Amino acid sequence: MKITREEVIHVARLARLELDETDIETFSHQIGTILEYFDTLNQVDTQGVKPTSHAIFLTNAFREDEIKPHLDREKAMANAPEKENGYFLVPRVIG
Template identity: 55%
Template structure:
């Protein structure tokens, strides 16, 4: 096994996901399967292949520095779980 239970837990925290205890073994196995596949990919000879920064053959797509209308504040805040005086309201940030 390449990854441990702890690695899976850490990825879950970083992804803001909750993993039920009885699913842990299943995810652990799937994680390792992914990584084994990556091992296969690593064996491909890429000696003469240029690194890809982007999948589309595009570069230098720019926008002029011109002001466009913004959203109405009511609309911007429409999906906020909580709001206050035109602000998005969020729970306590640090422990």
């Protein structure tokens, strides 16, 4: 297999996901098959080929640093699952 159970668990941790036993099993198998398929790319000679990350060539899109109309705090925070006094509330970080 191209990817082990342990690697799936490790990557899931990096991605802040919690997988159960069934998921680990299914994902290792499915992702293994997909990674094997990716090996077809090794048939392509890419020596000296520049990588493309964007299909349209644009230089940096600069603009003046000006204050424009923006959402007020209440609206910006309206979808927060938990908040208090204008702050986002999260579980205790420092013990």
